[in-house]
Amino acid sequence: MTPLAVLFMIVAVGSVVLLAAWCYYRVLFERREDQAAPQPGDGEADARH
Amino acid sequence: MSGHAPSPGQFWATRLGVILAVAGSAVGLGNFLRFPGNAAENGGGAFLIPYFIAFLLLGIPIGWAEWAMGRYGGRKGFHSAPAILGLWGRGAVARYFGAFAVLIPLVVYFYYVMIESWCLSYAWSYATGGIGIETGQAVAEQVAASEAHFMDTTGAAADGLLTRGGLHPSVLFWLVAFALNLWFLFRGLSRGIEAFCRWAMPAMALCGLVVLVRVLTLGTPDPALPEQNVAAGLNFMWNPDFAALGNFQTWLAAAGQIFFSLSVGFGIIINYASYLRRDDDVVLSGLTASATNEFFEVALGGMITLTAAVVFLGLAATQANIGGTFSTGFAALPVVFARMQFGDFFGAVWFFMLFLAAITSSLSMLQPVKAFFEEALGLSHRGATLLVAALCVGGNLFVLWFSKGLVALDTLDFWVGTFMIFVVAGTQIICFAWVFGVDRGLEEAHAGARMRIPRIFRFIIRYVSPLYLIVIFAGFCWYNLPPYVESLVGGVVSGNPEDRSALYAWVVILATIALLVAVTALGARRWRAAGLDIDDREGRLPAPAGEAQTEGAR
Numbered sequence: 001m002t003p004l005a006v007l008f009m010i011v012a013v014g015s016v017v018l019l020a021a022w023c024y025y026r027v028l029f030e031r032r033e034d035q036a037a038p039q040p041g042d043g044e045a046d047a048r049h
Numbered sequence: 050m051s052g053h054a055p056s057p058g059q060f061w062a063t064r065l066g067v068i069l070a071v072a073g074s075a076v077g078l079g080n081f082l083r084f085p086g087n088a089a090e091n092g093g094g095a096f097l098i099p100y101f102i103a104f105l106l107l108g109i110p111i112g113w114a115e116w117a118m119g120r121y122g123g124r125k126g127f128h129s130a131p132a133i134l135g136l137w138g139r140g141a142v143a144r145y146f147g148a149f150a151v152l153i154p155l156v157v158y159f160y161y162v163m164i165e166s167w168c169l170s171y172a173w174s175y176a177t178g179g180i181g182i183e184t185g186q187a188v189a190e191q192v193a194a195s196e197a198h199f200m201d202t203t204g205a206a207a208d209g210l211l212t213r214g215g216l217h218p219s220v221l222f223w224l225v226a227f228a229l230n231l232w233f234l235f236r237g238l239s240r241g242i243e244a245f246c247r248w249a250m251p252a253m254a255l256c257g258l259v260v261l262v263r264v265l266t267l268g269t270p271d272p273a274l275p276e277q278n279v280a281a282g283l284n285f286m287w288n289p290d291f292a293a294l295g296n297f298q299t300w301l302a303a304a305g306q307i308f309f310s311l312s313v314g315f316g317i318i319i320n321y322a323s324y325l326r327r328d329d330d331v332v333l334s335g336l337t338a339s340a341t342n343e344f345f346e347v348a349l350g351g352m353i354t355l356t357a358a359v360v361f362l363g364l365a366a367t368q369a370n371i372g373g374t375f376s377t378g379f380a381a382l383p384v385v386f387a388r389m390q391f392g393d394f395f396g397a398v399w400f401f402m403l404f405l406a407a408i409t410s411s412l413s414m415l416q417p418v419k420a421f422f423e424e425a426l427g428l429s430h431r432g433a434t435l436l437v438a439a440l441c442v443g444g445n446l447f448v449l450w451f452s453k454g455l456v457a458l459d460t461l462d463f464w465v466g467t468f469m470i471f472v473v474a475g476t477q478i479i480c481f482a483w484v485f486g487v488d489r490g491l492e493e494a495h496a497g498a499r500m501r502i503p504r505i506f507r508f509i510i511r512y513v514s515p516l517y518l519i520v521i522f523a524g525f526c527w528y529n530l531p532p533y534v535e536s537l538v539g540g541v542v543s544g545n546p547e548d549r550s551a552l553y554a555w556v557v558i559l560a561t562i563a564l565l566v567a568v569t570a571l572g573a574r575r576w577r578a579a580g581l582d583i584d585d586r587e588g589r590l591p592a593p594a595g596e597a598q599t600e601g602a603r
Contacts, residue, residue, distance in 0.1 A: 001280040001281070001283055001284040001287075001288075002284060002288050004094065004288065004289050005093070005094055005283065005284045005287040005288035005289070006287075007094075008093075008094025008095075008097060008287050008288075008289050009094065009283060009286075009287040009351075009352075011097075012094070012097045012101075012287075012347050012351070013347055013348045013351065013352065015101075015347075016340065016343040016344050016346075016347045016348055017344060017348055019336075019340045019343065020337075020340040020341055020343070020344040022340075023333065023336055023337035023340045023341075024337060026333055026337075026499065026500070027064060027065060027068060027333060027334070027337050028065070
């Protein structure tokens with residue numbers, strides 16, 4: 001395996017893994033905040049349907 | 050007031066649920082089978098340069114636009130693409146273009162559930178003793194045996210083959226796949242699709258990681274063939290050929306891969322996002338769903354498929370079999386599992402993972418169609434589900450009968466599953482950036498957002514994405530249209546009925562378009578009669594001072 005192949009593999013795979021990890025960290029972290037504070041507008045949306 | 054009968058589970062239960070549902074829609078067979086072949090044929094590691102550029106300039110911006118459009122439509126009481134595009138495009142033209150965003154999931158489902166049933170069939174075969182490839186044979190003979198099994202499973206040898214001589218196993222697997230789809234659709238959005246995706250996506254990741262660990266620990270399984278090892282497989286996939294970057298087709302393949310992989314322009318995200326609450330985030334959620342798709346595609350698809358193929362088949366046989374999704378997935382990989390220790394187990398895990406990838410995608414095709422019939426015709430949840438099921442049975446039987454050479458399937462896939470997607474994506478980005486206005490569109494996207502869209506994307510969404518899309522569409526037509534037009538013309542002039550599958554497929558497409566346009570017209574009349582603001586006239590008025598402050602405070 002050439003050094004360039006290793007480099008491209010690590011950068012590409014590392015990028016998508018880091019991006020996904022960062023996104024899920026924020027989604028899961030902020031979900032806990034949401035649970036603590038109900039969102040304004042939820043009641044209105046529910047009532048509409 | 051929505052003006053149509055409410056369905057059970059009209060909102061997503063959790064933010065994670067909608068993200069996994071959208072990601073499940075995006076992750077499909079193409080992530081594991083099409084991406085690695087595309088990369089290896091177009092510069093290896095260098096392919097990732099145009100691939101990530103297309104991700105930033107095309108996939109992410111159009112995805113964000115779709116999420117924002119869908120949530121805005123849901124706030125106005127609409128869940129179908131024709132109604133939502135009518136709002137964003139402010140009139141009948143965009144509304145009728147929106148009918149194509151229902152056509153795509155419906156017609157793609159006609160053949161996609163068949164491919165899904167093949168995955169289930171293969172998973173079952175591996176779980177119960179393999180698909181009958183002799184381990185002692187040479188690679189070429191094994192590939193031939195694998196291809197013969199594929200022909201038998203798909204009925205590709207002749208039209209109507211699967212419906213002759215009693216119940217063919219493939220018909221049984223289609224019935225199982227169809228029933229599962231219908232069951233989850235009938236259970237509703239949060240109890241059906243969301244609940245299933247919350248289980249299926251982690252299960253798919255687990256299956257993928259199990260196979261990945263197995264592939265990366267293969268070493269050099271045959272000491273007599275030292276060149277067939279894991280490092281050589283990874284090198285084949287990732288070694289960059291920078292000369293490929295000078296070839297327009299490399300850029301076309303990369304943009305096409307991103308475009309189709311992320312499910313933008315399918316009419317699915319716009320429908321799914323319409324079930325969000327008004328202050329639910331769309332920016333981080335859209336990015337997370339896209340990132341999930343990229344994880345499955347690059348980190349799993351890019352590491353597993355070709356590496357395993359090179360280790361067991363060698364470079365020459367791998368290169369000969371990476372031309373298409375079916376040849377990679379259903380001809381080459383079964384040979385890999387036949388040569389692998391505990392291959393039946395890993396084959397079952399692999400094809401079960403592909404089945405999960407397929408069913409999370411096929412489910413997402415049914416919901417937009419059901420929502421359209423509900424709100425355009427005023428049908429109940431049960432009535433719309435039954436109508437969708439009846440249409441899909443008809444479409445599936447068409448693909449099942451005209452199975453020779455998979456021409457009918459391929460024709461539907463090209464014209465609807467590929468060509469039309471450019472049309473819908475183009476309509477969406479033009480409505481978002483030019484008709485509704487990019488500033489209002491981004492303001493709408495930022496409502497409730499947990500992260501800001503970087504300022505540069507205002508310019509990208511307004512100018513770069515549409516231009517990129519036009520160039521890619523022109524290149525796609527230039528390279529791909531001629532053979533499909535020829536096969537259609539050939540079907541018209543040929544005296545042999547068996548050569549007319551492409552023509553019959555076009556009849557199916559045109560009949561479906563006629564139906565959807567008629568239902569769109571009925572729906573528009575119905576929505577107007579109910580006093581709904583179907584052309585977004587209220588949105589054109591300046592916002593009251595208090596509301597403007599609230600928007601600004603967000």
